Amino acid sequence: MTASFTSRTTAGKSRIAAVGAIAVAGALLLTACGDQTEGDKKDPAASTKSAPLADQLPKAIADKGVIKVGSDIAYPPVEFKDDAGKTVGIDPDIADALGKQLGVKFEFENGTFDTLLTGLRSKRYDIAMSAMTDTKARQDGVDSETGKKVGEGVDFVDYFTAGVSIYTKKGDDKGIAAWSDLCGKKMVVQRGTVSHDLAKAESTKCTDGGKKAIAIEPFDNDQQAQTRLRAGGADAGSSDFPVAAYAVKTSGGGNDFQLVGEQIEAAPYGIAVAKGNDDLSKALKAALDAIIANGEYDKIIAKWGVDAGAVKEATINAGT
Template sequence: MLNQKISRRDFLAAVAAVSALGLAGCGGTSADAGSASASADGDLLAQISDRGEMVFATEGTWSPWTFHNEAGELTGFDIEVARAIADKLGVGATFAEGEWDGLLAGLDSGRYDTMANGVSVTPEREEKYDFTEPYAYNRIVVITTADSDIASMEDLEGKTTANTLGSSYATLAESFGATNTGVDDFNQTIQLLESGRIDATLNDEVVFYDYMNQHPDAALKIAAENDEPTHVAFPLRREAATESLLAAMNEAIAELREDGTLAELSQEFFGIDITEA
């Protein structure tokens, strides 16, 4: 029996339980016991282990990060990375789909454990959320019609763009003087661009190439790109209850990088490896 192996899920649950017992070990009153129970219940990793699933918020409309394939199945780079992390934690992955501006609100309220949606790490978001170690590094580009005279980020001054409200793309465009229109998803953005209702949109380089592979006749181009790649990571609520989950996810990401899983998934969905800085 001493040599019997335990599953990663059982190990993580045991760690959470030991932590909770440690919190209660210094007192003997019923009030202390109640406090310890609340601490155990509040540990998100323990909750995930108990329920046997981890809930990821995602759009499901942003290929190749998160989308539905021809069979209607949810997949994409982020989706498969999320599934691999959940597997490392010994649980299943469940996905709640919605529009971007509601995903972070759902994370804030505790409806979701985290987000799998190519979330860029920004100074503003770091003030509110804890982020895992990056699992991808992304370059933001300016997408325009083929005949546009935009040639740099500075040329966005006075121009109109469209992106989902609260996205890093909208924030970046506005920082260069553009007026942003809120949209629901990338497809709506492209419709506005091709109809001439906006001058440009910002998005990932890999998203642009994926779209062009599916629409080779689209009269679009990359007009400019941001100098520095953005770090892509999983956001977690900044609270004591998420600390053990953050550590476990970081360990899983390190293992997936080491065993080549991240690079393989990147090649599968992007055709290049964007998992190394």
């Protein structure tokens, strides 16, 4: 969900964060886009009539009229279920706009974040779109921690930029103002995310420097991690900046959490496409560039209050 805003990326080279403050409100839950689940299918033939980029899609996908999207739908405000059970958020809204350009329906299927690329490689999904940070390790199919090859890599069509933040219980920061203050503390994260990777890397720095390790407790999704911290079971949590900021803004009416320190590791979010599907990657890039040019992209970004993470053009494999 280094994805983003768990950053959902792989820990690596330090970057200066470039994403600004987020301004979101609970009312957005009611104004987000329609359901993206299987139960809400449209007639593909009808949708292609006014789709200017439909001819750029691979024939197999164009014939189906559907792009299956693997996503961890528990990562507000990027993708989540609203009170009516509909899949809403930044990614579903962008996917809906892309679908209008390409003449297909994007169907979001829920899965745990650390299994999405496996599902993509096994062709369960056509793409993965889940606040996933584009990294060189993911492009190459390499485990970021061991450096070993774990499977075929993926290509990314990049559409947003986000960093990683730390948050604590409100009014109780435990003296944490930076990652270096986490030695000897207990931290909750989403498994397989950049936050998880950063926590492990920072813990190694702690022990190498003669300090206590960070006690890291990973969860399947970010909401579980937040629940643990809210209940007093940890000292701090970490996730992509937009997600952390959204939790600070909305959880307990804004009374549960606070952001601490500066966000780090600013990097692009990408739509993951299996290697060898160049035509699909190019079609998605063309559709993204089209909605950026016609202003629909900016409207979506502004709607969710994440303007500072907007991009001016789509790119492929820009992550490092």
